[in-house]
Amino acid sequence: MNLFAQFLDALSYEPRRNGKLALMVDYFRDVPDPERGYALAALTGGLEFRHAKAGLIRELVSARVDPVLFELSYDYVGDLAETTALIWPQRPGANRVPGLSEVVETLRGAAKTDTPRLIEGWLDALDANGRWALIKLVTGGLRVGVSARLAKTAVAQFGGLPVNEVEELWHGLDVPYTELFAWAEGKTEKPAHAALAPFRPVMLAHPITETDFEKLVPKDFLAEWKWDGIRVQAVSEDGVRRLYSRTGDDISKAFPDVIEALDFDASLDGELLIGQDGAARPFADLQKRLNRKTVSKKTLAESPAFIRAYDALVIEGEDLRALPFVKRRQRLLAWHDRTTPDRIDVSEQLVFETWDDLAAARAENLSTGVEGLMLKRRDSVYEPGRPKGPWWKWKRDPFIIDAVLLYAQRGHGKRSSFYSDYTFGVWRGDDLVPVGKAYFGFTDDELKQIDKFVRGNTTNRFGPVREVTHTRDEGLVLEVAFEGLNRSTRHKSGVAMRFPRVSRLRWDKPPAEADTLETLEKLLPEV
Known part of the structure; x- marks a missing residue:
């Protein structure tokens, strides 16, 4: 735990993106399996300890310290892990510092009745920095300024791999990612078996400005409404169905109604919305269904979800991403007409000749769920990240x-x-x-x-x-x-x-x- 604690501490104090990447690359190089894999899982939200929650930490520290003193300290410090780490009074006798692997593997298999005793013993054995890292680890709130994508980028840099390939394999890999690190170190081939219904890194748009309009030609672009839901990727391939957020998180469990409707062989890019008969409801209705592990029948009936498709990435095994957008759009429409999938429609495109035409449409459309316009070059291929030029977003003024x-x-x-x-x-x-x-x-x-x-x-x-x-x-x-x-x-x-x-x-x-x-x-x- 000491190395992991030092690693988290360094990340929390490093403000630069490249600095954080260098710290992660060094850690992955210097720390062996499975420690580095568990650290990667912690950074990407891949660890969950069913019985170790923030409430348990509060109970443990309140049993060791005057609860009033703890609450006053917590109010001042503002962070549960930091407050507990500093105020925790150790008991003599506990002097063996646990390793990261020991903590993860023990807690994952521990019964609810054993979890408090285990965490209490580790808090006694660790110093203040170690206690802080332990609590961050088990409660899942690292807050060290590292996104899941940045952590995956660090693995790619460590192994000289394309980060998009790492992301595409990600959901087929198991913690502690020994296959991934073996591939990164050149010890094995790419674990291709992991790529069942993979997430394909999304293409993003730049906000458009008046200066940008001066350089762009209207006939080079197609326009569609920008819907106020969440960007998703709906994938159904080889019998595996998954629904991903734009960052690659698997959100399938929260939307079983959508998963059931993915009765086809394709990968679609679109917007997840709540509503019926093509009428989108406010984002607040969608928010009620996000981040849920189970969804009641009542919620499914009252707040049905559907996807408004923007793009087709793969259709019946054929990767379309290298085609121009206008051709991908034609393939998407033809596929949709042929298969008529439930809970999936296709985003409407606007007819315009000048930017003033679009400006008028943007100002007039006050429909629920519309937050602006998207402009996409007719010849744009689908490339991950945010390339400047092919796609633009023109949101309403706040x-x-x-x-x-x-x-x-x-x-x-x-x-x-x-x-x-x-x-x-x-x-x-x-x-x-x-x-x-x-x-x-x-x-x-x-x-x-x-x-x-x-x-x-x-x-x-x-x-x-x-x-x-x-x-x-x-x-x-x-x-x-x-x-x-x-x-x-x-x-x-x-x-x-x-x-x-x-x-x-x-x-x-x-x-x-x-x-x-x-x-x-x-x-x-x-x-």
């Missing part, structure tokens, strides 16, 4: 409102010393009602300004949350940008924002001049 800061909470990791999570509200009559939360959009300097305001204007405390001054004459007005608005029965205001972020601090504006709930309700999509 909505902007002025809201009043109501509550603030400390962040996590590097922000654990600052109040960086903000709940804001708008006026409903003489009262302010919460309408959203935001924790990004501001600069580091602005974060310090807001943190100072929170500390100097706290009127009440609710555990880790501080309520701040918010009257008509006193308070902090935040300019909030957001992508959309939906009705919500879970919120007191009756509305829920999509992707809210702080776009500006309005020190110049008194809270009385902030927006009203009535103003927001006018932005709700028509049902």
Whole structure:
């Protein structure tokens, strides 16, 4: 565990992407199997310990330390692993430091009744840094600034492999990835048997600007609506059916209704939406079904999922990615007409001659689920990553409102010393009602300004949350940008924002001049 702890610690303090890659490549080179494989699984979310949760850690530390002292410390530090690691009082006698493999393999097979004793013993044997790494490992919240794709990129760099090939094999490989590392070191051939219904790295678009339009010719492009769901890849090959997110996560279990409909031989790129008869419902309805391991019959009936296909990557064993987009589109339409698959339709394309035509269509279409336009070169091949030029996204301008800061909470990791999570509200009559939360959009300097305001204007405390001054004459007005608005029965205001972020601090504006709930309700999509 000591090497793994040092590795995580170094990653958490390394701000540069290339620096993180170098740390991972060195670790994979210097650490043997299966330790490096378990570390890779931890970084990519491939480990799960059924009985080791954050609540258990709190129970263990509360049994060793005065619970009030722990809560005060946790409130100040803002991170469960860091707080527990620093405050944990060791008992004498436990001096054998466990290895990463021992921890993973023991916990994966441990009964629920044995798990507390095992974790407690390891916490006694480890130093503060080791305890921090252990808790991060078993609770799954590493927060060291490494995405799953970046970790896979590090494996590719380590072995001089194409990262796209690593991603395509990924879901057919088993932890601790001994086959993958053997291939990376040139000891074995590529584990081709792993490529059943593989994830194929997606092609992404760049945001378009006015300057970009000046360089582009309308006749070179096809246009389609950009739908507000989640980008997915639906794959059904050799009897294996899988549904992937854009980052390659297998989300099949959350959408059994879609999996059942993949009764064909193809790999499709599209948007996952909720709705019936081709009518998309708000993103909030889709959000209720994400990240679930099981889905009730009631949910399946009330919130049916479907896919709006954008592209065809493979059809009946033929890889189409090297074809121009216009030909892939023709093949997709012909395949769809021939097979008429359930729960899958094809994205509509727009007829236009000038950019002004598209601008008018973009402004006029206020349909639920549409968040802008996609522009795709007719001759573009399907290449992974975000190449500049072939594909562009032209999203609607965000909505902007002025809201009043109501509550603030400390962040996590590097922000654990600052109040960086903000709940804001708008006026409903003489009262302010919460309408959203935001924790990004501001600069580091602005974060310090807001943190100072929170500390100097706290009127009440609710555990880790501080309520701040918010009257008509006193308070902090935040300019909030957001992508959309939906009705919500879970919120007191009756509305829920999509992707809210702080776009500006309005020190110049008194809270009385902030927006009203009535103003927001006018932005709700028509049902």
